[in-house]
Amino acid sequence: MSSLTSPDAASADPKARQAWLSLLARAPSTSVLRVWNAAKLAPDHIDLRAPEVGAVMVRGRAGAVGAPFNLGEMSVTRASVRLRCGAIGHGYAQGRSTAHARIAALVDALMQTQVADAVRQAVLCPLEAEMSSAREARASRAAATKVEFFTLVRGED
Amino acid sequence: MPGDALAGGFSDVPVQAARAFRSAMQVMARPGRIETMTGAAPPAPMTVAAGVLALTLCDADTPLHLAGRHDCAAVRDWLTFHTGAPLVAAGRAMFGLGTWDALQPLDRFAIGTPDYPDRAATLIVEMDVLQAKGAQLTGPGIRGTALLSLPDVAVFQANAAHFPLGFDTFLTCADQLAALPRTTRVESA
Numbered sequence: 515m516s517s518l519t520s521p522d523a524a525s526a527d528p529k530a531r532q533a534w535l536s537l538l539a540r541a542p543s544t545s546v547l548r549v550w551n552a553a554k555l556a557p558d559h560i561d562l563r564a565p566e567v568g569a570v571m572v573r574g575r576a577g578a579v580g581a582p583f584n585l586g587e588m589s590v591t592r593a594s595v596r597l598r599c600g601a602i603g604h605g606y607a608q609g610r611s612t613a614h615a616r617i618a619a620l621v622d623a624l625m626q627t628q629v630a631d632a633v634r635q636a637v638l639c640p641l642e643a644e645m646s647s648a649r650e651a652r653a654s655r656a657a658a659t660k661v662e663f664f665t666l667v668r669g670e671d
Numbered sequence: 672m673p674g675d676a677l678a679g680g681f682s683d684v685p686v687q688a689a690r691a692f693r694s695a696m697q698v699m700a701r702p703g704r705i706e707t708m709t710g711a712a713p714p715a716p717m718t719v720a721a722g723v724l725a726l727t728l729c730d731a732d733t734p735l736h737l738a739g740r741h742d743c744a745a746v747r748d749w750l751t752f753h754t755g756a757p758l759v760a761a762g763r764a765m766f767g768l769g770t771w772d773a774l775q776p777l778d779r780f781a782i783g784t785p786d787y788p789d790r791a792a793t794l795i796v797e798m799d800v801l802q803a804k805g806a807q808l809t810g811p812g813i814r815g816t817a818l819l820s821l822p823d824v825a826v827f828q829a830n831a832a833h834f835p836l837g838f839d840t841f842l843t844c845a846d847q848l849a850a851l852p853r854t855t856r857v858e859s860a
Contacts, residue, residue, distance in 0.1 A: 563680065596678075602677060
């Protein structure tokens, strides 16, 4: 796929691009739509690949070291767009929201242009904050139910 | 420009793919019939008809072999983005794409097994000319006889003699599509 990425994307830090694509893919569709509409961005673009829904097999490894096994299939929606300036964006989103996938692709394309910082402030930062607060709320709920086990010495050793 | 590999796909996938599939089925069911295909803009040297056919028939489960000048970076990138078809050697391919000369020797391609005659390759042959004259076709799907310009008669006669084994063939020229299934008996005019 390396020959398919635009020169801009190739020169950008791939780790950073992975980070924002990951954030856009995992964020809830309702949040992505709300943040995108609030940002009032409507870049002129054409669809290279109109949003399409498919399924991917999620694989896991016990303890991240065991033999890989198939955990189950999940719905994924993907889209590719090209902006008028030539920047190409690819977006993947979990679930079946075609709007979400197109927004992910548009944000990916915009992040390769001069307006990247504005897009980061308007779209990525609010999503990041929302995701991390949701993660912390969940972690604190789980921590409240944590049980400490104490074992008396039984004399074997 | 690298973006060219990403352009040229269907703009309205469900409708265009359904129409193209209908055309592909019609030409295969009625050998000698020629249909016009539209909707794709593949990179040279691939023709429009071959591009539409690839978008319609190929996906990640259909290994494709590119022969001769069709085995170039532009075509590979275009097919990879739009179809996801694995590009493989001729022996493992379900589809072979190229000119008649580039596809030779044809015994590289699978012709199925007696238990599974469907495990045969389908060749997409890019032609300079495609018209309803030349070799005479008879067999299933043809009322009386039909005429079609074929690249070679003896090869298709030998292929039909293998029935139920043998490869099936699509013939493309610009936006024109015709087909020759293994069931058709061919005689030179």
